Amino acid sequence: LSRDSAKDYCTTFWRHDIYSGNSKSNPVLGEFFVDLHAQLHGGCSWNGFEHNVFYLNLPGEGFVNVAFLLGVSHEFDSRMVVGADFDADGRPDLLVTQLSAKNRGSSELLHLIKNNWETSGSWIGVRLRGRPGISPLGAMVKIKTGDKTLIHPVTSGDSLWAQHPAIVHFGLGNLKTVETLEINWGNGETTRIENPKVNQYHLAQPK
Incomplete structure (x- = not known):
């Protein structure tokens, strides 16, 4: 603080x-x-007065802090951050809170940071919608593309005072096709989409 x-x-x-x-x-x-x-x-x-950090993954080399270069090295106190694609353009954005506690009370501001990174890479996403008795939480989303299988669990509690939406996003890089998109729900049901289109979100719901 x-x-x-x-x-x-x-x-x-x-x-x-x-x-x-x-x-x-x-x-x-x-x-x-x-x-x-x-x-x-x-x-x-x-x-x-600690500055926020933002790590860029350099495959095979590790991570480097690029917060200052990208304009997100804010000095204000941040207690919550959510990474999500708020404008559905395939590029995850950031929602960051600013906490002010200079008096006995505290106040908060929200900062929505749009991702304008230019890239030619492909992506695919899925919006999970539950039904009575079945929550998206605990589901396992899996895509198969070529000789690669990517898996992403839907969880909660991985951010302080915040929760991410039930949306899963996969970056595909130079890959242009996905063979299967599969969701294993917490109750044992499976939703499977064959040859889903890339560069868009798909809606998935248990039967």
């Missing part, structure tokens, strides 16, 4: 607080923590 001062409380927490607390009442420690909390509300930060 970035407050009025760059003075950081995090070091105190990890070097002191986690070792001193217990379930027994301790008036001396109580007064100590009251003073520390007053520092936080008085302008002391907790890992404040």
Whole structure:
């Protein structure tokens, strides 16, 4: 949390607080923590003024932080981020929150960051729609293209204070066709689409 001062409380927490607390009442420690909390509300930060990072995957070489180059190295406090294709153009965008906690309360702003990356690569996506008793959560989406099989599970809880939509996106690169698109639902049902068109989203729902 970035407050009025760059003075950081995090070091105190990890070097002191986690070792001193217990379930027994301790008036001396109580007064100590009251003073520390007053520092936080008085302008002391907790890992404040850190810039966001955005990693680019370089196959065979690892990851490199390109946040500054792409204009997303924001210094504001971000607690939530969702990667999803909001405009359905096949390029995943970002939804990032800005948390302000300089006063006792807090306020949030949403930043929708459009992906304008120019690419000639192909892609395919699927929108999962459940029915009563069957949720998209837990489904396994699989595509087969050539000698490759790509698998993507539909999960929840992988982002702090946020949830991604029940949409799965596969980047295909130079591949132009997909032989099968298969969804294995949590109840054991399977939805299978033969030779689905690429560069578009397909709707899938259990019977």
